[in-house]
Amino acid sequence: MTQFSPWLASHVETIMLWTGAICTIALFSILYKENKVYRVFEHIFLGLGTGYMVSTNWNDIIYPKLWVPLWDKGEWWLVFVLFAGLFYYFIYSNKFNWLARLVIGFFLGVTSGRAFQEFVNDIWPQVATSFKPLIPHAAVAGPTAGKALVKELTTSGAINNLIFLVILLCVMTYFFFSFEQRHPVIKGASKWGRWLMMFTFGAIFGSTIMGRLALLIDRVDFLLNDFGPQVGGKGVMFALLMGAAVLIVYLVSKSKGQAPEYEA
Amino acid sequence: MNFLTFLQTVDRRFLYAMLLLAVCIPFFYTPEIRVPIQPSTQKMYDEINELKENDFVLFGVDWGAGTRGESRAQTEALMRHCMKKKLRIAIMAIGEPQAKQLTQTIALALQKEYGYEQGVNWVNFGYKADPENYLKAWVQNIPGSIGVDIRGVPVATMPVMKGITTARDIDFMLDITPTSSYESYIKFVQGSFNRKMGVAVTSVMGPEAFNRLDSNQIVGLIVGLQGAVEYEQLLGYKGAATRASISSSFAHLLIIGFIILGNVAMILERRQRARLSMGGTA
Structure with missing residues (x-):
């Protein structure tokens, strides 16, 4: 596009910065209250995201992998791939949906076969490393110099392994539904299993807040450091942001006591 | 009241x-800070540090604008380390279409600093859909399954791809992701071809990813913004993560x-x- 317009070529950076800043502020406007500007930009983003995905799938996959070989290089046999892919759409036809079932069945078979490899590579190493030694011991030298056959296990390492084992057994007991958990040991272990999982979920929830804050900081970094020079520096941008925040707080305090607003 | x-x-x-x-x-006002380095971050640094000049690193990137705050800093820090060590880099996205362009921008900005050239020292394979089925074919014939890079240039003729045919020729793999996309690499590349792999995840994915470190499926792990700060500290520079x-x-x-x-x-x-x-x- 910039090849056609020298003005656009020389201003593309400025346009990008202003667009980024307007989009950021429009999306953050939801923090004040539900509003039409936010809704417009939310839909623009959803549309952009979908459009980008469609264009990437065409440009990176369908065009170079199917279109060019089929039409430009004469690899006619790829037409079978095209038809196999199109068969999926027969799911919408009552008369011909058996054609869709053919390809779905084929890929179900492929996925089932792949599951063996997935289990061996993904789950099995985790199962194997669950068997941890519990008694401290010295390292055992192997045939290769400098490489231990069995690694040393210190007392603290053994305690760590014991904690791991207790947690593993407790959590596994919680998911044991084959019979009613009546025995006090089973019942206690199951209860602890639930608590231990809650600790993990708590850690994950705490991490979520960290992630969201990182996103906010990234946008503030953009507004102050990247976009700031466009309006006279990051100090000016900071003053504008804080001015907007103070104005919002003032408007909110003034509107207190009026009809309740819609909560986003 | x-x-x-x-x-x-x-x-x-x-x-x-x-x-x-x-x-x-x-x-x-940016005060001087020193953060304690987590063993998982240190392991990642040590593994990359042990690689030799011209070794081939697969840079799996599967993050989008939604996690830019964490993943961009991680990508930049890891790419800086690889470029500092003069390693060959191949960028590939299997989980998020935006990642190819976002990482391309980072690589283009860093290449001037480290004297890198696209096609010679690094390449961007672009986005590949249906990761698990794709990787099954990819591991056997990398240049053949990739075809052309993000610019439409055939990768087979690029100097950066010299000696790279199958997954066995990869010296180290990375996946920077806010999802569990690294599992696809573990299932079809790391596990089958016994390649060393490091993962950089967002903080929310951290607790889950530590299992893989414990079971030696991955050799290093960077978690969230904090992990990126630690990595920047190990590299001795103050980047976006330290600021944030x-x-x-x-x-x-x-x-x-x-x-x-x-x-x-x-x-x-x-x-x-x-x-x-x-x-x-x-």
């Missing part, structure tokens, strides 16, 4: 304004302060109400 009730009913927009202030201040980490600390302190204040106010108000109901005075 007394002060205790006010503390419990502070409007959320006032809290947002305070949060904005807390996040902005460190951009004007101080804002993050300020914001955390503020949130903790609000939680304590709100709870203390609630407890005191309950006591006050209990006293009143027993006939006492406020």
Whole structure:
């Protein structure tokens, strides 16, 4: 596009910065209250995201992998791939949906076969490393110099392994539904299993807040450091942001006591 | 309304304004910080440091604009390390279409600094859909399954791809991701071809990813913005993560302060109400 317009070529950076800043502020406007500007930009983003995905799938996959070989290089046999892919759409036809079932069945078979490899590579190493030694011991030298056959296990390492084992057994007991958990040991272990999982979920929830804050900081970094020079520096941008925040707080305090607003 | 009730009913927009202030201040005053390095981050650094010049690193990138705050800093820090070590880099996205372009921007910005050239020292394979089925074919014939790079140039003829045919020729793999896309690499590349792999995840994915480190499926792990700060510290430079980490600390302190204040106010108000109901005075 910039090849056609020298003005656009020389201003593309400025346009990008202003667009980024307007989009950021429009999306953050939801923090004040539900509003039409936010809704417009939310839909623009959803549309952009979908459009980008469609264009990437065409440009990176369908065009170079199917279109060019089929039409430009004469690899006619790829037409079978095209038809196999199109068969999926027969799911919408009552008369011909058996054609869709053919390809779905084929890929179900492929996925089932792949599951063996997935289990061996993904789950099995985790199962194997669950068997941890519990008694401290010295390292055992192997045939290769400098490489231990069995690694040393210190007392603290053994305690760590014991904690791991207790947690593993407790959590596994919680998911044991084959019979009613009546025995006090089973019942206690199951209860602890639930608590231990809650600790993990708590850690994950705490991490979520960290992630969201990182996103906010990234946008503030953009507004102050990247976009700031466009309006006279990051100090000016900071003053504008804080001015907007103070104005919002003032408007909110003034509107207190009026009809309740819609909560986003 | 007394002060205790006010503390419990502070409007959320006032809290947002305070949060904005807390996040902005460190951009004007950056104190010198040293963070303790987690063993998982140190392992990642050591593994990349042990690679030899011209070794081939697959840079799996599967993050989008939604996690830019964490993943961009991780990508930049890891790419800097690889370029510093003069390693060959191949960028590939299997989980997020945006990642190819976002990482391309980072690589283009860094290539000038480290004297890298696209096609010679690094390549961007672009985005590949249906990761698991794709990787099954990819591991057997990398140039054949990739075809052309992000610019439409055939990768087979590029100097960066010299000696790279199958997954066995890869010296180290990385996946920077906010999802579990690294599992696809573990299932079809790391596990089958016994390749060393490091993972950089967002903080929310951290607790889950540590299992893989414990089972030696991955050799290094960077978790969230904090992990990126540690990596920047190991590399000896202050990047986006270091800048952001101080804002993050300020914001955390503020949130903790609000939680304590709100709870203390609630407890005191309950006591006050209990006293009143027993006939006492406020």
